[in-house]
Amino acid sequence: MMKSDVAIPKEKTVGTVTPAQRKRKMALWGWFFIAPTLIGLLILNVIPLFQSLYMSFQSVSTFGTSTFVGLDNYLKMLQDPEFWQSLKNTFFYAGIQVPITIILSLFFAVLMNTKIKAVGLYRTIFFLPMIAAPAAVAMVWRWLFNSEYGLLNAVLDKLGYSGNILWITDPEVAIWSIIIVGIWTNVGYNMILLLAGLKEIPKEYYEAAVVDGAGPLKQFFSITLPLLSPQLFFVSVTSVIGALQVFDIIFMMFDRTNLALKSTQSLVYMFFNESFVLNDKGYGSAIAISLVLIIMAITGIQLLAQKNGSPTTRSE
Amino acid sequence: MQTKMNKTTALIHIVLIIGSLLMVVPFLWMVLTSGKTISESTQIPPQIFPEVFQIENYKAVWNSLPFVSFYINTGLMIVFRVLTSTLFSAMAAFAVAKLDFPGKNTVFSASS
Numbered sequence: 001m002m003k004s005d006v007a008i009p010k011e012k013t014v015g016t017v018t019p020a021q022r023k024r025k026m027a028l029w030g031w032f033f034i035a036p037t038l039i040g041l042l043i044l045n046v047i048p049l050f051q052s053l054y055m056s057f058q059s060v061s062t063f064g065t066s067t068f069v070g071l072d073n074y075l076k077m078l079q080d081p082e083f084w085q086s087l088k089n090t091f092f093y094a095g096i097q098v099p100i101t102i103i104l105s106l107f108f109a110v111l112m113n114t115k116i117k118a119v120g121l122y123r124t125i126f127f128l129p130m131i132a133a134p135a136a137v138a139m140v141w142r143w144l145f146n147s148e149y150g151l152l153n154a155v156l157d158k159l160g161y162s163g164n165i166l167w168i169t170d171p172e173v174a175i176w177s178i179i180i181v182g183i184w185t186n187v188g189y190n191m192i193l194l195l196a197g198l199k200e201i202p203k204e205y206y207e208a209a210v211v212d213g214a215g216p217l218k219q220f221f222s223i224t225l226p227l228l229s230p231q232l233f234f235v236s237v238t239s240v241i242g243a244l245q246v247f248d249i250i251f252m253m254f255d256r257t258n259l260a261l262k263s264t265q266s267l268v269y270m271f272f273n274e275s276f277v278l279n280d281k282g283y284g285s286a287i288a289i290s291l292v293l294i295i296m297a298i299t300g301i302q303l304l305a306q307k308n309g310s311p312t313t314r315s316e
Numbered sequence: 317m318q319t320k321m322n323k324t325t326a327l328i329h330i331v332l333i334i335g336s337l338l339m340v341v342p343f344l345w346m347v348l349t350s351g352k353t354i355s356e357s358t359q360i361p362p363q364i365f366p367e368v369f370q371i372e373n374y375k376a377v378w379n380s381l382p383f384v385s386f387y388i389n390t391g392l393m394i395v396f397r398v399l400t401s402t403l404f405s406a407m408a409a410f411a412v413a414k415l416d417f418p419g420k421n422t423v424f425s426a427s428s
Contacts (some may be wrong), residue, residue, distance in 0.1 A: 023417075026415055026416060026417055027417035027418060029411070029415060029417075030411045030416075030417035030420060031411075031417065031419075032411075033407040033408060033410060033411035034408045034412065034423060036400075036403075036407065036408075037404050037405065037407070037408040038408075038423065040404065108332070108335055111328050111331060112332070114325075114328060116325055116328055116329065116332075122332045122336055125336040125339050126335065126336065126339055128339055128340065128343060129339060129342075132343070136346075137342075140342045140343070140345065140346045141342065143345070143346075143349065144342060144345060148360055149357070149358045149359060149360050149361075149362050151341075151345055151362055154361045157361065184338070184339070184342075187339075188339065
């Protein structure tokens with residue numbers, strides 16, 4: 001018995017498997033682990049995207065019957081001044097909100113990265129807007145922006161500015177009100193992300209810089225900024241995507257009868273309006289698809305810029 | 317040197333306090349307004365503190381909407397959303413990071 005036991009070749013021993021079997025088993029487990037996420041993505045993201053794409057080539061009537069109309073929705077969109085106005089509003093909002101948000105986030109993150117007391121308290125306070133429901137935030141700001149009994153105009157009045165600003169009804173001003181709320185909501189969150197990045201930069205670099213005689217500004221531009229680029233990149237990509245999708249602030253702060261709405265409504269707002277208020281689902285889908293393409297293009301450009309622009313990228 | 321350091325620290329505190337005020341004021345205003353009467357809340361110029369904090373506002377809101385079931389709904393949603401998303405994300409992350417299987421890279425790049 002003992003002798004034959006020794007003579008048995010290795011692969012026949014109980015419990016071991018051939019490399020091929022092992023690979024199969026691993027693949028099975030791998031797919032098992034990613035299956036829930038994958039199915040979720042498929043049902044909630046991929047299928048609706050293709051449904052929208054399909055619907056954008058259709059004319060959908062109020063009763064749900066649809067006919068194929070080819071590129072008609074897109075042609076209508078390109079000739080629709082409302083679409084171009086919404087596109088302009090969206091880009092204007094993103095183009096101003098994102099840079100200011102990132103600069104302010106970075107500014108406060110750097111201040112909080114110093115050895116001062118009560119940093120935890122400041123951090124919590126700055127993060128507050130993020131934990132409040134967007135709809136509630138928009139309602140509070142609507143109250144503050146009120147041109148008659150709003151706090152903002154009262155404070156400006158106390159500071160000596162007597163002109164009554166129509167924050168929500170003046171078409172020239174209204175988009176700035178949305179930008180202010182956008183910045184206020186996002187500064188804290190981005191600041192936390194950047195602060196985490198700042199904490200990762202080794203203190204030795206700054207000590208060496210001080211020995212070499214570099215001032216605070218030089219340290220910031222030569223050490224902090226380049227070493228923070230992965231976080232800055234992430235923050236700018238997510239901020240741009242978020243800004244291009246702005247909807248809830250506009251929806252909550254502006255009544256449907258507000259005349260300033262035309263000069264503030266974003267692409268998502270127009271999509272919502274066409275699809276669910278005016279019930280033109282085909283046209284609404286065309287707008288949504290165009291926004292997806294715009295976001296993909298801009299994110300793509302940012303990815304390329306990151307790859308070419310900075311040699312300090314950590315490639316993990 | 318010591319006083320210069322103190323001055324910088326003080327300056328940082330001042331800037332952070334101004335920032336914190338800007339962050340807190342809308343919330344504070346909401347809380348204060350929630351205790352005002354209608355005439356107090358629409359007064360020109362605005363009144364900062366309510367004459368008497370109107371706890372009745374809260375009673376009225378509590379009685380006009382089924383808040384108990386709102387809270388239960390929200391609680392249930394949070395529990396299941398957090399549990400499933402954490403579990404599934406962890407599973408997917410483990411599979412992508414530690415296991416090697418055909419199609420892994422395609423799936424990963426497609427979903428991110």
